[in-house]
Amino acid sequence: MKIILLGYMGSGKTTLGKELATSLNYNFLDLDDYISDKEHSSISHLFQSKGEIYFRRKETQYLNEIINSTEDVVIALGGGTPCYANNMESIISNPEIKSFYLKLSIPILAKRLFNERANRPLISHLNSEEELMEYIGKHLFERSPYYSQAHHIINANDKEQQAILEELLTHLI
Ligand SMILES: Nc1ncnc2c1ncn2[C@@H]1O[C@H](COP(=O)(O)OP(=O)(O)O)[C@@H](O)[C@H]1O
Numbered sequence: 001m002k003i004i005l006l007g008y009m010g011s012g013k014t015t016l017g018k019e020l021a022t023s024l025n026y027n028f029l030d031l032d033d034y035i036s037d038k039e040h041s042s043i044s045h046l047f048q049s050k051g052e053i054y055f056r057r058k059e060t061q062y063l064n065e066i067i068n069s070t071e072d073v074v075i076a077l078g079g080g081t082p083c084y085a086n087n088m089e090s091i092i093s094n095p096e097i098k099s100f101y102l103k104l105s106i107p108i109l110a111k112r113l114f115n116e117r118a119n120r121p122l123i124s125h126l127n128s129e130e131e132l133m134e135y136i137g138k139h140l141f142e143r144s145p146y147y148s149q150a151h152h153i154i155n156a157n158d159k160e161q162q163a164i165l166e167e168l169l170t171h172l173i
């Protein structure tokens with residue numbers, strides 16, 4: 001089985017994905033790290049040097065490479081992965097995949113992301129938490145129709161990692 005965590009930047013996909021994989025004794029793959037390894041570049045540098053369109057093309061290519069492999073794995077997507085090409089369709093139409101949307105409110109995402117925006121090229125130029133909140137509001141509105149197609153929607157607002165982990169596990173065992 002493959003388990004996919006998706007959701008906006010800062011929703012905890014990478015952090016929680018590692019924990020979930022450990023609990024299940026599965027391998028863990030972070031799609032951004034996979035892209036960085038294959039492309040020999042940080043995500044920020046890739047956006048800068050080759051542009052977002054190139055990044056999105058590679059993101060789809062490597063997502064398909066991973067989901068067409070046979071191993072049991074937990075995969076943390078990038079925030080934009082479900083919203084480009086036919087990525088969400090590839091995820092929900094694959095009977096071997098269970099997907100989870102980690103859903104958080106705009107203010108919580110903004111608070112979390114403000115100090116971590118430097119290595120997230122889409123938001124690194126925003127100068128205040130208010131600006132970030134406005135950006136996330138619009139962006140999340142565009143992305144929600146994709147995220148909401150996940151097999152399960154997990155309300156992750158104000159929940160400790162352990163509580164979210166336990167909730168994910170109830171859907172898996
Ligand atoms: N349940 C949680 N409660 C509070 N902070 C969290 C939680 N899960 C993750 N974080 C923090 O939020 C930030 C973003 O997490 P990350 O896993 O990188 O998100 P994503 O991969 O979805 O962008 C990190 O600083 C992480 O430690």
Ligand SMILES: O=C(O)C1=C[C@@H](OP(=O)(O)O)[C@@H](O)[C@H](O)C1
Nearest residue numbers: 008009010032078079080120121
């Ligand atoms: O939302 C997005 O479009 C992006 C999210 C990032 O991943 P995280 O969601 O893990 O920050 C990374 O893929 C890239 O910076 C673009």
Ligand SMILES: [Mg+2]
Nearest residue numbers: 013014032076
């Ligand atoms: Mg991540």
